[in-house]
Amino acid sequence: TQLLEQSPQFLSIQEGENLTVYCNSSSVFSSLQWYRQEPGEGPVLLVTVVTGGEVKKLKRLTFQFGDARKDSSLHITAAQPGDTGLYLCQRGGSEKLVFGKGTKLTVNP
Amino acid sequence: NAGVMQNPRHLVRRRGQEARLRCSPMKGHSHVYWYRQLPEEGLKFMVYLQKENIIDESGMPKERFSAEFPKEGPSILRIQQVVRGDSAAYFCASSPKQGATGELFFGEGSRLTVL
Numbered sequence: 001t002q003l004l005e006q007s008p009q010f011l012s013i014q015e016g017e018n019l020t021v022y023c024n025s026s027s028v029f030s031s032l033q034w035y036r037q038e039p040g041e042g043p044v045l046l047v048t049v050v051t052g053g054e055v056k057k058l059k060r061l062t063f064q065f066g067d068a069r070k071d072s073s074l075h076i077t078a079a080q081p082g083d084t085g086l087y088l089c090q091r092g093g094s095e096k097l098v099f100g101k102g103t104k105l106t107v108n109p
Numbered sequence: 110n111a112g113v114m115q116n117p118r119h120l121v122r123r124r125g126q127e128a129r130l131r132c133s134p135m136k137g138h139s140h141v142y143w144y145r146q147l148p149e150e151g152l153k154f155m156v157y158l159q160k161e162n163i164i165d166e167s168g169m170p171k172e173r174f175s176a177e178f179p180k181e182g183p184s185i186l187r188i189q190q191v192v193r194g195d196s197a198a199y200f201c202a203s204s205p206k207q208g209a210t211g212e213l214f215f216g217e218g219s220r221l222t223v224l
Contacts, residue, residue, distance in 0.1 A: 006151075031211055042113075042200050042215030043152070088151055092211020096165050097142060101151035 004089055004100035012106040016078055021103040023089035024071045031092035032072050034063055036085045037102070043088055079107045114183075115201050115216035123224050128188040128195070130219045134203030141184040142213060143169075143176060144200045152200060158184060191223045 005024045013019055023032065031050045035043035047056050049065035049072060056063045060083075062075040076083055086102045114133040122128050134141050139160050144152040154168040158178035169176065173191075178184040188195055198220045202213035 033212055035213075035215075040217075042202075042217045043213075045212055045214065048212055086151075090211065090213070096154055096157065096167065097211050097213060098154055099144075099152040104149070 004091060004098060006087075006089060006100035006103050008103060009101065010104050010106075012108065013079055015080055015107055015109050017107075018075065018077050019079060019105070020073055020075045021087055021105070022071065022073050023100055025091065026070070028069045029065075029072075029091050030069075032065060032069075033090045033092055034072070034074055035088045035090065037088060038085045043086075048092070076105075079105075081107045081109050083107050113201060113203050113214055113216035115219050117219060118217065119220050119222070121222045121224065122191050124192055125190050128191050128221050128223075130186040130188075130199050130201075130221070131183040132186070132201030132203075132216060133183040134201075135205075135214055138203035138205050138214070140204045140206065141178050142202045142204070143184075143186050144202065146198045146200060146218075155186070155199075188221070191221070193223045196221055196223045 007022050033048050034046045037043040047063045052067045052069045054065040060077045064073045084107050086104050088099050088102045090099045113135055116131050141158045143155040145155055146152050156169045156176045157165040161180050173189045175187045198218045200215055200218045202215045204213055
């Protein structure tokens with residue numbers, strides 16, 4: 001089973017703080033996706049990373065893919081209440097596209 | 110601009126009834142995935158289908174659950190003789206082709222409540 005471990009499971013911070021969440025696996029990813037899911041809605045794709053060491057930025061969000069392609073991180077700068085949601089990582093490149101259990105982020109005003 | 114369409118959004122069934130969930134993928138997408146999500150949890154893979162073919166159903170219980178994606182019409186996830194433990198949100202996602210990076214586009218989900 002190709003498990004994805006996400007940490008922390010829950011994170012509650014104040015508006016304006018920075019945070020990092022992680023996605024790890026014991027096996028190599030061919031690609032990895034990050035999604036955000038808001039309550040009552042489906043997940044929305046944020047980014048795809050493919051190359052080891054790759055860094056992608058999406059406004060205040062910075063995504064990094066580990067050099068060995070076994071781990072990834074998502075860093076949010078100056079978090080805002082609108083960033084609140086469940087952040088999910090997903091491995092790509094195989095038939096069974098599995099997800100981690102997610103990090104539930106709450107940003108308090 | 111049709112994204113992934115799921116219906117019904119909410120479904121209430123009594124124990125022993127059947128639940129039928131529908132998913133129309135994005136235009137041009139021929140790959141459909143079904144996931145199940147319990148409150149405060151991530152997405153659990155159930156089944157992966159292409160048109161008229163089940164590619165991987167390893168995440169779907171062998172009894173009471175079935176899925177199809179016919180040549181014409183939506184993909185359907187069918188749960189027979191529902192039990193309370195089937196209560197969950199069921200999400201459908203589509204992608205344009207296998208062999209791509211694995212990006213998925215999700216519907217808004219169908220929330221099944223079994224009384």
